[in-house]
Amino acid sequence: MSSALPTPCDRAHAEAVDGGSVRHPGWTIAATMLASSLAFVDGSVTNVALPAIGGDLHGGAAGLPWVINAYLLPLSALLLLGGAAGDHFGRRRVLIGGIMLFTLASIGCASAPTLPVLLAARALQGVGAAMLMPNSLGILGSSFKGEARGHAVGTWAAAGAIASALGPPFGGWLVGAVGWRAIFYLNIPIAAAAIATAWRYVEESAEGEGALDxxxxxxxxxxxxxxxxxxxxxxxxxxxxxxxxxxxxxxxxxxxxxxxxxxxxxxxxMMPLALFASRSFVGLTLLTFLLYGALGGLLVLLPYLLIVGGGYSPAQAGFALLPFSIVIGTASRLTGRLTALVGARWPLTLGPIITGLGFALLTRADPQAGYWTGVLPGIAVIALGMAGAVAPLTTTVLSSVDDRHTGTASGFNSAIARTGGLVATALASAVMVEHGTELAGAFHAAALLAACLAVAAGLTAFATLPRRDGG
CATH class of the missing domain: 4.10.860 (DNA Excision Repair, Uvrb; Chain A)
Structure with missing residues (x-):
């Protein structure tokens, strides 16, 4: 699920691009929201569909994590190249191309007769997402300036949070009522609306700039x-x-x-090594990898535990994750204001540590017992801790490097967040091979490991960040 959430540096990338005026501001925002929602919704709903996909396509513990990773792998590796391609060929052109590829791949996913075919189609979805994600943000950055840019990016981020929040419960209902293939067919009307809006109202930008690595x-x-x-x-x-x-x-x-x-x-x-001359940037990179790795692994495994170990329906498992996005969306603004007063060091230290405490609470999770006492407290504390970390990470990444590298630094940090989830999902097979009480025990061990990673992320922030931003 972490891959589905708009990471802080997604927003930072858009804010780092110099902008101008735009003739159709509302339609431009709508086009970028529709495009990016494809990646957000698809990433979040797939988590609750894993047991159904495994049962239908006979996917074992070694194959199921690849339903997630086949998508995350090209998305993580090609995110920076997708942005460079937009600079070179034109952001609107690459955005529309990415949406079209994502849509064709979604049709391939929905009609896949076997797991290998599904994985190939998921990989093509990842390539399409790597094209559309950075260019939806690049279009916002080049189309608006000043306060208008902040409003546009804020609207985009809010839409991403809403899509991420509604994805699991709605996707879970679709899986239970219609079947898992419906979650991929759902992309077709959204993509058609995004292409039509971008073609009609979005102006081309950055054509002919940059080089492709x-x-x-x-x-x-x-x-x-x-x-x-x-x-x-x-x-x-x-x-x-x-x-x-x-x-x-x-x-x-x-x-x-x-x-x-x-x-x-x-x-x-594609990744200038000069970025790593900054001690803060190195620390933020490690923090991001550890924190989003912990988050990505557990939020893939929790729905699996509830469905397979607790008999939850896909819809119930989706609703079980809903408090996560609600708490983050509600608390992030408050932590953003706090960061402006005290700097980023303490929020980025305490936020991951609180997240680690939430993971530790999930070591008590019993899929056969009550959700309200066994699962919800851990999810709520994890969300509270993540809310404390997401907001300050935006500005801290930008301030950790010089102005020439702000866009690249934010894009690289966003890719690192997804790579952390990628590695964690690969290791999730160790839990998915278990059954019965052994499944719950393996989940508890994974939750404890995630708690250690999150605490390590907080300690990394304390050791590498200055007392005040830019200090």
Whole structure:
């Protein structure tokens, strides 16, 4: 689910782009909201559909995490390239192309006869999302300026939060009433409205700018894919085979090759290594990976536990997650004001630690017992802690690097958030292979691990961030 939520640096990326005036402001915002809602809704509803997909397509514990990861992998690896493609070919053009690819892939998902076909279609969805997400934000940034830009981005972020909140319960109802394939067919009318609105009202921007780092994107995708495959193989079998070690070693080699390639490109790189000269940026990158990794793993596993271990319907499991988005949406504004007074160091320290306490509460979760006492307290505390971390992360990433790198830094941090969820989902197989009481025990162990990761994220913020922003 973390992949479905608009990350703080999604918003920061839009705010970092220089803007101007626009002839159709309302329609421009509507087009970007419709486009990005495809990625938000699809990411959140798939979590509650995993048991149904596994039963219908005979997917085992090793295969089910790939329903999530086949989407997250290209999205994480190609997010920066998607933004660069918009700068080069035109943001509206790439946005519409991404929506069209996402829609065709959604039809492929809905009609997939086997799990491998579904995974291939999910990967194409991830490519489409990597095209439409950064360019929906880039269009907002180039179309508005000053207070108008803040209002536009705020409206976009609110729409993303609403879509993320409504996705699991509505998707769960669709899975129970119609079937899991309906969640992918739902994308077609939304995509048609987004394309029509963008074609008619959105002005082209940034055409001919920037360069494309195809080799860097290929190396990043290959490195992530190899590492995630190896981790999924290990977690599903509870042991490291020869193939696992070969995958891990190959992934590390590809990752090193990616870093060396980016180093040679210097300022033209997809991920300029100059960013890591900032101690705060390094700390924020580690914090984001740990925190969103913990969040992504647990919010994939919790619906699975409730449905498989507790007999919840998909709709009930979806509603079980609803308080998460409600608390974040309600509390984020308050923490944003607090950050303006005290700086980002303490909110980014205490927010993840509180999140860790929420994960610790989930070690008491019993899918056979009551939701109100066993599950809800943990979800509410996790959401409260995340609300304390999301808002300050936006401005802190921007202030941790110089003005030339603000857009790249925010985009990279957003990709790191999704990569954290990607790795966590790969490791989720270790829980999904269990049954009965062993499933609950494995979930509790995963919740404890997530608690440790979240607390480590908070301690990282305390150790690496200045006492005040920019200080």
């Amino acid at each position: 195809w080799r860097g994107a290929a190396l990043a995708t290959a490195a992530l894919g190899t590492l995630i495959w190896a981790l999924t193989l290990w977690s599903s079998r509870h042991q490291a085979s020869v193939n696992t070690w070969l995958g891990l070693g190959g992934g590390v080699v590809l990752l090193v090759a990616f870093v060396l390639h980016e180093r040679r490109l210097e300022g033209r790189a």
